[in-house]
Amino acid sequence: MLGSRITFVAVPWLVLTTQDSAMLAGLAGLAEMLPYVLAGLIGGPIVDRVGPRPTAVAADTASVLAVAGIPLVAHWEGVSLSALILLIALAGALRGFGDAAKRALLPRTIAAAGLSTERGTAMYDGVCRASTLVGLPLAGVLIAAFGPAAVLLFDALSFAASAIIIGLLVRVGCADAAALAECEHQGYADALRDGFRWVRSDRLILGVMAMLFATNMFDQAFATVFVPVWVREGPHGPAALGVIGTAFGLGAVAGNILYTVVAPRLPRRLTFGVCFFIGGPAQLLALALADRVWTVLVTAAIAGALISTVNPILMAEVYRRIPTHLQGRVISVLIAVSWAGIPFGGVIGGWATDRFGLQAAALIAAVGYLAVTMSPFLFPAWRELDARPRPEAKPAMVAA
Known part of the structure; x- marks a missing residue:
């Protein structure tokens, strides 16, 4: 979350400084958020079928490459703006899949930790708000000190850390086996309609x-x-x-x-x-x-x-x-x-x-x-x- 909050500031600034256009900076923000919302919607049945933990690990691992590629493409001479926007959209979509998986993983983690649902969700919301409070001003400091490209590499590392932590340390139970077996035999469209x-x-x-x-x-x-x-x-x-x-x-x-x-x-x-x-x-x-x-x-x-x-x-x-x-x-x-x-x-x-x-x-x-x-x-x-x-x-x- 901290890395993503920093990227929320760094991506528009990177586009603004490399393309010299405020409109394109705004387009970069839209290119990230629209796929994020859509991927979260269409990724729900995938999360239920594959499982939230492997989906989260896979999405975070792919996000490392997508986010790290943004500054490389932005500074690569001869690469079109559309290629940069598409890479930003890919990073947003992958984060949407990952966040959808983590939202489904959260209640199982709360139960495995022995917390009440109220206390567990309150702690999660506190992490979200603290990451925003720290991440936004920290982004300005890091961009001023190292430039937006280095800041995006920091976000890529944060996705790698997230994949490692969830893959190695988050061990929680799965849903009912019979329900999961039925999900596996259900078509994607039917699963989405069920939602x-x-x-x-x-x-x-x-x-x-x-x-x-x-x-x-x-x-x-x-x-x-x-x-x-x-x-x-x-x-x-x-x-x-x-x-x-x-x-x-x-x-x-x-x-x-x-x-x-x-x-x-x-x-x-x-x-x-x-x-x-x-x-x-x-x-x-x-x-x-x-x-x-x-x-x-x-x-x-x-x-x-x-x-x-x-x-x-x-x-x-x-x-x-x-x-x-x-x-x-x-x-x-x-x-x-x-x-x-x-x-x-x-x-x-x-x-x-x-x-x-x-x-x-x-x-x-x-x-x-x-x-x-x-x-x-x-x-x-x-x-x-x-x-x-x-x-x-x-x-x-x-x-x-």
Whole structure:
């Protein structure tokens, strides 16, 4: 994760410095993320059939070559830009396969370690947030010191380390043998359809996807449009761009540590609903209503602490509900649909800002955020967050 966060900064910078085009730098980011999402979706049945551990090791091993090849191609005279973009897309697709496998591997690892699901998913989310908090500023330092090519080689080494660690040290049980045998005789298209059928059959999972589609869209508008416009229109200076993200990250890491300790004793639905309802739109309201940096920073830190509870609760519930042998394909569908709102967030946020101004656009987004995050208190399906699902709750789908 740390290597991938660094590459998130290094790849656009490498393209910008070698091709001298901001548009091409943006295209490089799209070339990495679009295959990442698609590979995560189509890779679900492969993960369930082959197994999450060998899939993760194979994807990370191939990623070593793909990521290491990016700086070599970028500096190779006579190589076309399309070849560089294709290699970046390949690296993104391989990482999508690897991350899909690791998401399916996680609940089995948590069980083998003897942890509760809440505590295990909270620790995982804490690692994600800590890697972002450390990786993004570290990328700037490493790029300034060694250049983007060397930084990408560091990411290639991080994939090699990941493959070795998972291959040698992560020894967990497999899914039910009969279920795995049936997966092996099932066609790829049928396996992928099973993932969509399972999602359609579960009202809570449908509610989670709908909520995350909307909130990811609002979050993307905040990060890519509202914050830069707020910085440009105020006396804060460009440093405020990074400071806001750092404040949110610090709050998220602190909140995650606290939640990891107290998670088993908290009611899931109430904790999730209150923290998301308050923490989600808080930064949007701060940008719309405050013009002082310290107010926005304090709000960002508090929002980060509250939001740090959201992912662990959702992940724990998803892992509890989905049969082990279906987790690869179902989780891939869930993430692909939830992330589908991200590309629209920046476009809609930019249009609203140009049309209505920053304050009005941020307020509209905040109201939308509040409306969406009220659903855990309004719809009965969300009460299942507090219920322990019975193993026989979905016998037909388990047997599918």
